[in-house]
Amino acid sequence: MSGNQDWALRAPQSMKVERMEAFFCGYGFEPHRHDTYAIGRTLAGVHSFHYRNSMRHSLPGGTIVLHPDELHDGEAGTDDGFRYRILYIEPALLQQALGGKPLPFIPEGISRDSRLYEASQTLMQGMECPIDPLEEEDAIYDLAQALAVVAGTRRGRKALDYMAAERAREYIHSALDSTITLEELEQASGRDRWSLSRDFRALYGTSPYRYLTMRRLDHVRALIVTGQTLTEASLIAGFSDQSHMTHHFTRTYGITPARWLRMLHRQ
Incomplete structure (x- = not known):
């Protein structure tokens, strides 16, 4: 991997939780939002991003916790770039442990709480490290409980069905x-x-429509990694055409499908 080129490495897709490690030497992502939690850890450098109307700076030792559907971007805070690991975890997986409670929310987007850091250790292993299915289930449960404890209980909501x-x-x-x-x-x-x-x-x-769109984008990513063209993948996944898909892809991930593929090929 080149030290002065952006790259991304994904863990095997047999897991329930999408795991990625990446390096950015400058501007990473345009403002975007997705329907998963993005839980990350800066390994080197300074990871800077706008979140909830403020600029945040993630350093090694903390845990990034971006709530679903919250607008954010990402860039290097210094000329040296930054390297980080990130988990994209669907709220539905956490709900299996939370049992239908409102989703935990970390307002600052970064936590220095050691309980959250420890609970995410298993899922934050290197991309080359396999994680057994039962080990992953345990890790998801531990992460859900740590998020709930660190975030605290939000009151005043009506009962949820x-x-x-x-x-x-x-x-x-x-x-x-x-x-x-x-x-x-x-x-x-x-x-x-x-x-x-x-x-x-x-x-x-997120809303039902956004949830549907995200699942279609998941399908698109799986298809284009295996060699399907963007046009073919768009139609198979349920989008009206490639332009429609690309618009949603860029809004969701902050980069175009073509750039996303190039980054994966640099690993």
Whole structure:
């Protein structure tokens, strides 16, 4: 790997949690948002990013915790660049441990709490280190509990119907290549559409439509890594055309699909 070129390395995709290690020597990502938690650790240098109207600076020893659907970017805080590891973990995985509670929220986007650092150790191993399925399940549970403890309990929310929201989420997965309406989600979940939309956001960190779009983008990434063209992948994943997909990809990841692929090929 070149020391003066951006690169990214992904862990094997058999895992439930997407893991990545990357280096950026300058500007990394345009402002973007995704529907997963982004939990990271700076290994070297200074990782600077805008988050909730402030500039944050991550140094080695802390834990980055970006909440789903929060706008952020990323760049090197010094001329030396920065290297970091990052986990992208779906809120649905954490909900299996949280049992339908509102998602934990770390307002500053960076935590120096040792409990969170320790709980993320297993999932923050090097990309070459295999993680057994049961070990991963344990690590997800430990991470969910640490996030809840460090974030504290948020009060004042109405009761959430976790099972109805989960039925809606499962319906979305069954119809990724179709046009889905809120009426269909209402029928599938047994919950009125506006209560369902509220609960879905609280439990999974984003709206039903954004969740659907993200799952389609996951499919696109898997396809283009195996050699499918952007046009082919867009249509297979349920987008109307390549332009439509590229627009959503860039808004979600802060880089174009072509740049994302180039970075992976530099590993």
